Amino acid sequence: MSKKKISILLIGFVVLASVQLIAQSKSPSAAQLAEDMAATIMHKWPDSLAHDPGKPAKWSYDLGVFSEGMANIYERNHDPKYVQYMEHIMSLFINDDGTIERYSMPSYNIDYVKNGSTLLFLYKQTGKEKYKLAASHLREQLKTHPRTAEGGFWHKKVYPHQMWLDGIYMGQPFYAEWCAMFNEPHNFDDIAKQFITIAKHTTDPKTGLLYHGWDESKQQAWANKETGTSPNFWGRAMGWYGIALVDVLDYFPKQHPQRPVLEKLLNNFAEAVAKVQSKEGLWYQVLDKQTQKGNYPEASASNMFVYALAKGVRLKALPQKYLAIAKAGFDGIRSKFLERDAEGYLHLNGTVQVSGLGGKPYRDGSYAYYLSEPVIQDDPKGMGAFIMAANEIGIAR
Secondary structure (H helix, E strand, O other): OOHHHHHHHHHHHHHHHHHHHHHHHHOOOHHHHHHHHHHHHHHHOOOOOOOOOOOOOOOOHHHHHHHHHHHHHHHHHOOHHHHHHHHHHHOOOEOOOOOEOOOOHHHOEHHHHOOHHHHHHHHHHHOOHHHHHHHHHHHHHHHHOOEOOOOOEOOEOOEOOEEEHHHHHHHHHHHHHHHHHOOOHHHHHHHHHHHHHHHHHHEOOOOOOEOOEEEOOOOOOOOOOOOOEOOOOEHHHHHHHHHHHHHHHOOOOOOOOOHHHHHHHHHHHHHHHHHOOOOOOOOEOEOOOOOOOOOOEOHHHHHHHHHHHHHHHHOOOOOOHHHHHHHHHHHHHHHHHEEEOOOOOEEEOOEEOOOOOEOOOOEOOOHHHHHHOOEEOOOHHHHHHHHHHHHHHHOOO
């Protein structure tokens, strides 16, 4: 080959490499995407989260999920706008005396406890006593919340004798943070018990995946008459369980004898979800049925798994190999679910709006049921989980 041809090839290679570098430089970082999604939330819900236009906002765990994401961003960049926004949305609910509007302790809904993490964050950042007082009401709920015979918190009073994976996230990270902040070390045994109990009753020995719910009484129509478990592995349910584990480890004492047990549960979780990751790096609405008709990659579960795996590695509770799995998942999320509008706001597609068990109309936990729930853009739970995942990938080493 002549020197002239070699020179032309080298020039072409340099130009191509330069174009690729420019394209990469224009692609937002994971940390920037976290901030972009937070900007969308603040734009869409400038005052508080109203699920139904024209109706007042509820004391909803969704608030706590996206607030958790914003708190994570704040811990990284210390931009005060995130604290200011969280204070603003909580001002609709928290009175100066610490009472919480639109919250009912007697309903014993474990979902209501989730926002306690936001209240503790605001108390630490602002020093305002009303946030501590409000959080204390949620702590009081846990003192009398109904439990299974083994001591597991019921999901809700209207769902007696039941533990759901969702409820582990709604209650335990707040419980652990409270105990760490206000010197209740004896309760870490109780926190560990929640994970141990639900893992014992919902883990499938063949796959390691966890069923969505467990009915101790075995009376629900959705409950297996021998085990009490619901019939399927719902993606977001396992996502809630995974992020609960890593968030509790932030506060669980290093020398506590139950910490290795929780880390073992996290490793079991990681091994199971890694096996059902798709070729695109994503996870499906029903985790073990990727090829069955109607199943689809689901955004919130994928975000939660990325967050749990990446954070587990950062905490040195998971082997380094899981970071590569988390990064592949995040790449899949970027490709599949993200969209920008004409104004430049970032949106998240592909989140199932809700999935539950029992209730009215009755949800039977069947495969057909999980596929029947609507999939929407900009579900706040999915957006919050995306912020958490993107921020965690952004700080990964």
